[in-house]
Amino acid sequence: MNTNLIFLIILGGLIGASSGYLGSFMVLKRMSLVGDALSHVALPGIAIALILGINPMLGAILALTLAIVGIWYLGEKSQIYPEALVGIFFTGSLAIGILLTPEPEMFEALFGNIDKITNLDGLIIILGTVIIFVLTKLISKKLMLGIVSEDLAKSQKINISKVNLTYLLLVGLVVTLGVKFLGTLLTGALVIIPAVTARNISKSIKSFHILSVVFGIIAATFGILIAKILGIPSGPIVVLVGIFLFLFSFLLRSK
Amino acid sequence: MLEEGLILSVKNLNVDFNGHKILDNLSLDLKRDSTLAIIGPNGAGKTVFIKTLLGLINYSGNITWQKDVRIGYVPQKLSVSRELPLTVLEFLILKEKDTKKINDILLKVGFKQKAEHIHHDIRVLNTKLGSLSGGEVQRILMAYALLGNPNVLLLDEPTAGVDIKGEETFYELFKNLKKDSDLTIIFISHDEEIVTKYADNIIKLIHEH
Known part of the structure; x- marks a missing residue:
């Protein structure tokens, strides 16, 4: 095993861990579909970055931040959660992104390419992971109380809408970190699948968070390793490893 | 004023x-x-x-x-999903870190020290919030409200x-x-x-x- 592969596996593990941790809240907030589809929004950002010749991660995070503020605003202002609008908005971004993405980079933008990970990307991923864990931990109690009952949280003077926005922006960050590994179509899956898997077998919030992180790490690291050995794109394999874990957890649960 | x-x-x-x-x-x-x-x-x-x-x-x-x-507030109803892996203790700890205080309040709202029914005791702390009966949830909400003194x-x-x-x-x-x-x-x-x-x-x- 060469050092480059070890480097990639460690970075993948970090992305898996932060995706799993953030995903555990996403699943409880009943926003799985949003979390999954959110990554599609990154594509037009990546496309524009590729055209301009700048780091695709920068394009991704700008597009995601814009989309997240939009979703957050709709969620705050309308009584019903605008699920349908989210569906239209996300597939719309995907369509525009596909038209904009230069042909040679299309496959890579959609499904990721770990051979293109630079040292700078590595540094961004490490920093991003630290930011995600620290900030999420800081807002975790408020986030949790908001999941149980928004009224209860607000009655304690917690600014739920600020907490929600912070949380969603962190999800945007994790999707950005994962985009080179898994591509825009599949990074969202790494946020959702490990968390859903963990929920199947968790009996407390603590074990739920820990297992989400562990499953995220396993899916990402094993997926990358297998992809490298077989010489195929990492995104699909990471997702398939995640789904394999999910099926296993499902069997354990129904016992 | x-x-x-x-x-x-x-x-x-x-x-x-x-x-x-x-x-x-x-x-x-x-x-x-x-x-x-x-x-x-x-x-x-x-x-x-x-x-x-x-x-x-x-x-x-x-x-x-x-x-x-x-102010302590007890909402009308809490629709907690059975799927939510949040235990009673983890819920109450969102408001009060001191587990002794939590135990005292649980006794006040009628949970017994010794088991009478399956949830009906302090062991309720390790039960998932979503697995409690409606009446038990109300008492936990009451305990939550009382925790802020x-x-x-x-x-x-x-x-x-x-x-x-x-x-x-x-x-x-x-x-x-x-x-x-x-x-x-x-x-x-x-x-x-x-x-x-x-x-x-x-x-x-x-x-x-």
Whole structure:
């Protein structure tokens, strides 16, 4: 095993861990579909970055931040959660992104390419992971109380809408970190699948968070390793490893 | 500034949703340590009134609480999914880190030290919130409200889903809490017997056609 592969596996593990941790809240907030589809929004950002010749991660995070503020605003202002609008908005971004993405980079933008990970990307991923864990931990109690009952949280003077926005922006960050590994179509899956898997077998919030992180790490690291050995794109394999874990957890649960 | 001896003053309170008037020019002064019941038919605005007092709903008019107010709130119902892997302890710890305090409060709201039923004891702490019965959830919510050491309790039908025996226990608990400390209670109820027995003031909200 060469050092480059070890480097990639460690970075993948970090992305898996932060995706799993953030995903555990996403699943409880009943926003799985949003979390999954959110990554599609990154594509037009990546496309524009590729055209301009700048780091695709920068394009991704700008597009995601814009989309997240939009979703957050709709969620705050309308009584019903605008699920349908989210569906239209996300597939719309995907369509525009596909038209904009230069042909040679299309496959890579959609499904990721770990051979293109630079040292700078590595540094961004490490920093991003630290930011995600620290900030999420800081807002975790408020986030949790908001999941149980928004009224209860607000009655304690917690600014739920600020907490929600912070949380969603962190999800945007994790999707950005994962985009080179898994591509825009599949990074969202790494946020959702490990968390859903963990929920199947968790009996407390603590074990739920820990297992989400562990499953995220396993899916990402094993997926990358297998992809490298077989010489195929990492995104699909990471997702398939995640789904394999999910099926296993499902069997354990129904016992 | 609020007059001494009062805990709450409401003046000309108006709430409307999409041009539909829910609360129309409501005013009241509430004495410290008193018990106020809010009654009235469904849809008359009882829950809206409580939520407005908590600052959860936009309103016009004035709501003034005494400066030292600490509010405990028990919402009408908590729809907790069975899928939510949050234990009772993990829920209560969101408000209070001291587990001894949590244990004391659980005893107060009627959970026993020793097992009588499967959840019916302090072991309830490791049970998932979503696996509790409706009555048990209400008692946990009550415990949650009490953890902040409140001097005002806002209770939105606190005994919904609790059986008759449990309901009496609840109101006896309020009575005892009031004996021990300065505690103002504002509660919504449909039970006339309870209201006449425990409240010293009653507001009746009605529909206006």
